[in-house]
Amino acid sequence: MKTMDRNSLETARTIARPSRDAMLQRDISVHHFWSQNRDLFQDAWAEWEQGGNGHTLDASLYDPKLREAVEQAWADPTKEGAVKDLWKEVFPGVYEAQFFDPAKLSILRDYMTKVADAGIPLRPPYGISLNRGGAMLDSRSEGYLAAPNFQVFYRNLMDAYMRPISRLLFSDVMGYDTQTFGFSIQWQADADTSLRAHTDASSVTLNINLNLPGEDFAGSGVRFFDRETRKVSELTFASGTALIHHGSVPHESMPITQGERSNFVLWLYGNQGQIPPHGVKPDQVEPHKRWAIVSADSDGFAPF
Secondary structure: OOOOOOOHHHHHHHOOOOOHHHHHOOOHHHHHHHHHOHHHHHHHHHHHHHOOOOOOOOHHHEOHHHHHHHHHHHHOHHHOHHHHOOOEEEEOOEEEEEOEOOOOHHHHHHHHHHHHOOOOOOOOOOOOOOOOOOEEOOOOOOOOOOOHHHHHHHHHHHHHHHHHHHHHHOHHHOOOOOEEEEEEEEEEOOOOOOEEEEOOOOOEEEEEEOOOOOOOOEEOOEEEEOOOOOOEEEEOOOOOEEEEEEOOOOEEEOOEEEOEEEEEEEEEEOHHHOOOOOOOOOOOOOHHHHOOOOOOOOOOOOOO
8 A cells, every 4th residue: 555755745835836838838848747746746635634624525515405306316216306306497408506505615615715725736727717716626637636535525526416417407418428527717807807608528517606605796607609599698606506508508708897706617528528419319218327326437538
């Protein structure tokens, strides 16, 4: 068994980092930095966690109604309708629900603040945001948030919540949801203005608002585009709520004009980035197949 170096945290905090420009340009030296120091940073996060940092992240963070319905569906998949009833279609192919409990959300936010202040290098989501609040969450990514307890929480979110809910709302994703990907972002007024219209390289995207109750911001809605009807709608979502949609739905983050907005953005897709083919009628899926743990190994592919 590998023995962790008790000086990993100090070493990680003092290691020379790539420049901001090098990271933005994705210089090969940046790739070498993350790959050469992967074990060091994993050990540093474990040491940081053992030092009593962060909070316990567990199922109590989820909205009570969602948690009860999901746990019921895992015990008896034929009762999955209670999960589906919590998701409201707010735009063609876009659903919204209360995902985290606003009363408990400060636990997760405090944890992420401590992560940002830990002094351990974290790779930001290139091309989206390069500020103190951005981090890669999935172990397939270079410089990801490797704190062991966070990874347990993240894996449970993806396996026990996101994947079966995605299969319930979008039956065509079955088989195109074995791989996971995730990142956090923090939109800041006068720093991160907008993200132009785009589609995601995912089968399904789950966007969770981590802003606390009363932590208001102006602007920064998410504008969705319907290719068939040409309808456009700008959606905003409250503390702890989530939007879920096919990655192929065009969307755009509008400029934030005041305050900050924090989010988790989570993706599912198939091996090597496969997504459901357009226009193919999906097969009927029995409930017990939706509520099943996927045993596929990570293919190592990262979209960015």
